[in-house]
Amino acid sequence: MSNEDSYTPPKVWTWDAENGGKFANINRPVSGATHEKILPVGKHPLQLYSLATPNGVKATILLEELLELGHEGAEYDAHLIDITEGDQFSSGFVEVNPNSKIPALMDHSLKPSIRVFESGAILLYLAEKFSSFLPSEISSRSECLSWLFWQMGSGPYLGGGFGHFYAYAPYKMEYPINRFSMEIKRQLDVLDKHLADKQYFCGDEYTIADMAIWPWYGVLTFNTLYEAGEFLDVLSYKHLYRWAREINERSAVQRGRMVNRTWGDASEQLHERHDAGDFDTNTQDKIAPE
Ligand SMILES: N[C@@H](CCC(=O)N[C@@H](CS)C(=O)NCC(=O)O)C(=O)O
Numbered sequence: 001m002s003n004e005d006s007y008t009p010p011k012v013w014t015w016d017a018e019n020g021g022k023f024a025n026i027n028r029p030v031s032g033a034t035h036e037k038i039l040p041v042g043k044h045p046l047q048l049y050s051l052a053t054p055n056g057v058k059a060t061i062l063l064e065e066l067l068e069l070g071h072e073g074a075e076y077d078a079h080l081i082d083i084t085e086g087d088q089f090s091s092g093f094v095e096v097n098p099n100s101k102i103p104a105l106m107d108h109s110l111k112p113s114i115r116v117f118e119s120g121a122i123l124l125y126l127a128e129k130f131s132s133f134l135p136s137e138i139s140s141r142s143e144c145l146s147w148l149f150w151q152m153g154s155g156p157y158l159g160g161g162f163g164h165f166y167a168y169a170p171y172k173m174e175y176p177i178n179r180f181s182m183e184i185k186r187q188l189d190v191l192d193k194h195l196a197d198k199q200y201f202c203g204d205e206y207t208i209a210d211m212a213i214w215p216w217y218g219v220l221t222f223n224t225l226y227e228a229g230e231f232l233d234v235l236s237y238k239h240l241y242r243w244a245r246e247i248n249e250r251s252a253v254q255r256g257r258m259v260n261r262t263w264g265d266a267s268e269q270l271h272e273r274h275d276a277g278d279f280d281t282n283t284q285d286k287i288a289p290e
Contacts (some may be wrong), residue, residue: 004228015028039079045108048095048261049105054159059254060257060273061257065250077274080262097117103117123208151212161180161184258279
């Protein structure tokens, strides 16, 4: 049996900063700011502090969809928070999100300004503010919120569970990879069965539930997330794949995915967005499916 398999937890856990996993340098067992720095504030009432991870693009997809619908009040500045450099631990960011995770939003159109953190809360806040992408009729609204909260509760098994052990842990461990693969396959089956007779998660209407689920489970079917497509046999989830491709075709989704993106092809990146015209400087090739 290897040493890794025979680990016995000590009586009291202590922090081993050198645990070797990818991103180990940004993980700490305490919260709060590590350095003093105020956040930049742009010209629009809505100020987003984010990065184009799956949780980050939920917010930028919704903002771009709102603008495409004609809501001028949804104009926003998107400032880059580089979580690999510890930007989420600046004093300014911690004031907007004491949990030090992107995305985080400030709405300066109200006095006093409002802070919103947690991607699900940001989706709900903006959908309510602009009365869009959230059904008003009670049963559709409940269905939409059920799927939105499903994603918020289930996503960490995909990111923090499966993704961490499959792609980021310092060595491959059979037990956690099996444990989380089983759960992710179960989740994919839930989504696939639900979409068998529906265009979107809440029926005919495209809502914030789709915007929350797509960056994780939709993109997973394109094999770009953790490159786990073959391992999880993602193409066997045909209804989910059909839905994922359809959403990927939306121009607001393509724009939303580019915002605060600092990796991939240069034409797919827009490090900061301060104006709708910022996209024109990029050739804006379509991102995934690859
Ligand atoms: N539940 C949160 C999760 C956000 C989250 O985990 N953000 C990650 C990037 S996807 C992050 O900021 N990580 C930085 C860190 O852990 O220090 C949400 O949905 O907003």
